[in-house]
Amino acid sequence: MNCELAHERIVLAAYGELPDEQMHELERHLAACPECSQERQQLLAVKTLAAAYPVVEPDPNFLTRSRIRLEEALDALPPKRWYERFSQRVVNNFASLQTAPVAALLLLIVGAGAGTLGGYEFAQARAAHVAARVPAATAKAEPQPVPIAEVASISSVVRQPNSEIVDVTYNQVVPQHIQGSLDDPGIRQLLMLASENSASQGVRDDSVGLLAAECRAGHACQGEGIRDALMVALRYDKSETVREKALKGLEPYVAEDMRVRDAVLEALLNDSDPRIRTAAISELEPVEADTSVRQVLFTVANSDHNPQIRTVSREALSRAPEIQ
Amino acid sequence: MDGPDRAQERLQARAPEMELIREAQAGSRAAFDALVRQYEQQVLRLALHLTGSEHDAEDIYQEAFLKAFRYIGNFRFECSFYTWIYRIVTNLCLDQLRRRKTRREDQAVVVDQSGDEIDMMASISDNRSFSNPGKELDRKVLGERIQTALSKLTPRERMVFELKHYQGLRLRTIGEMLNTTEETAKNTLFRATKKLRTQLAGLR
Numbered sequence: 297m298n299c300e301l302a303h304e305r306i307v308l309a310a311y312g313e314l315p316d317e318q319m320h321e322l323e324r325h326l327a328a329c330p331e332c333s334q335e336r337q338q339l340l341a342v343k344t345l346a347a348a349y350p351v352v353e354p355d356p357n358f359l360t361r362s363r364i365r366l367e368e369a370l371d372a373l374p375p376k377r378w379y380e381r382f383s384q385r386v387v388n389n390f391a392s393l394q395t396a397p398v399a400a401l402l403l404l405i406v407g408a409g410a411g412t413l414g415g416y417e418f419a420q421a422r423a424a425h426v427a428a429r430v431p432a433a434t435a436k437a438e439p440q441p442v443p444i445a446e447v448a449s450i451s452s453v454v455r456q457p458n459s460e461i462v463d464v465t466y467n468q469v470v471p472q473h474i475q476g477s478l479d480d481p482g483i484r485q486l487l488m489l490a491s492e493n494s495a496s497q498g499v500r501d502d503s504v505g506l507l508a509a510e511c512r513a514g515h516a517c518q519g520e521g522i523r524d525a526l527m528v529a530l531r532y533d534k535s536e537t538v539r540e541k542a543l544k545g546l547e548p549y550v551a552e553d554m555r556v557r558d559a560v561l562e563a564l565l566n567d568s569d570p571r572i573r574t575a576a577i578s579e580l581e582p583v584e585a586d587t588s589v590r591q592v593l594f595t596v597a598n599s600d601h602n603p604q605i606r607t608v609s610r611e612a613l614s615r616a617p618e619i620q
Numbered sequence: 621m622d623g624p625d626r627a628q629e630r631l632q633a634r635a636p637e638m639e640l641i642r643e644a645q646a647g648s649r650a651a652f653d654a655l656v657r658q659y660e661q662q663v664l665r666l667a668l669h670l671t672g673s674e675h676d677a678e679d680i681y682q683e684a685f686l687k688a689f690r691y692i693g694n695f696r697f698e699c700s701f702y703t704w705i706y707r708i709v710t711n712l713c714l715d716q717l718r719r720r721k722t723r724r725e726d727q728a729v730v731v732d733q734s735g736d737e738i739d740m741m742a743s744i745s746d747n748r749s750f751s752n753p754g755k756e757l758d759r760k761v762l763g764e765r766i767q768t769a770l771s772k773l774t775p776r777e778r779m780v781f782e783l784k785h786y787q788g789l790r791l792r793t794i795g796e797m798l799n800t801t802e803e804t805a806k807n808t809l810f811r812a813t814k815k816l817r818t819q820l821a822g823l824r
Contacts, residue, residue: 341820345762345820347761
């Protein structure tokens, strides 16, 4: 055994990681090599000196303080929506059946269902809020033909005692039209709404495109939740063109905003469209050295179905050597 | 206690944790709090020894468990929860160590056993240190020397040395926690001990 190898084995032996048969070989080498013998002495000295900085148990008050602070932070978080937890559960349960096409199909359906339900629920909440301002019809009004297409929801149904008369209170969606500049907060709000709950892909496409362009141009894209709207579109929209536009819009903020970074990382891991995953990798370039980004790149380099993406990930990993 | 009872006991000891995790994944805050209580001491101990600062250790503790709460849905029982939590903690510690390196704020300032900061330059020429003779001084000075030597390691070397030497983990586990191979962890340990040996040569 040469001395360089012996030096390594001395370290392993000192930490109980050397297999027994190699230990025997090492002892024989050390008996015959004074230099390596000294090396072992020096390593033992390092270990002894290291003990001068012992690991101490955290002071109980310190622990309690930390725990209280944590509890407060957890209390301040918004609760997880049921469909988020549900889809997470489904994903976990089916993760082990990745090769089963039927399971994968079910997963897709359930996941899409949960996503749609989320969007539906969200749209309902927004629509109800919008229409609540419209005063409900009074009980005495003449029953007119109800434009069913414009009914958002029914608030109550009450049957008048001893009669065939029924009082129905409903909320109506009233189509409106507005024109304004992209800087106008009202217009922006409508665009954000459009990005999330328009049934028409064309409308979502246009609105996300406009919002993304605003973000890329740097036009005050945080306060009104535009970033959030883009992140939601990136995650949930069924159309690849919409998701791609949302991703582009988020690019300027990957470095400074952790949530944007996380959203892009999720897209890299989970998006079905390889073009989007590729775009995500290039957007992560400024933060390639970040530990969590490297982890994801590592996973993608090994397990993405698309060979080109695996290559690009590997290149990204090698481009940014770990900051040592 | 005979064999089958002990095996049953071991199973029962592990089963509650799996149940807790599932409950936490389903949204039970109480279950998550129970998990926190199981691991918080170790997490804080590691962060404290690694950073040498109560303030930094508390930050890491906070971020680690918040992250755990946020991502517990992603835990798929493919590794132990212990490894999973430690992976989060070590990543945060590494980020912390890297930030220090860039800011170079730890060159001259070291934290002693009681948590107070000592200025390294001052302690060498300060007359006070000579009025406090004996073993206490030796230990303190040695403690500072080793901390300085440790601060000269790269973040990864520091991390591996901490987990191996101070926390006593196996190299294979360390590799898992740092999302790398046992081989890489070994080589990092070799570099770390080599550097420390050079730094501390001359001190017996």
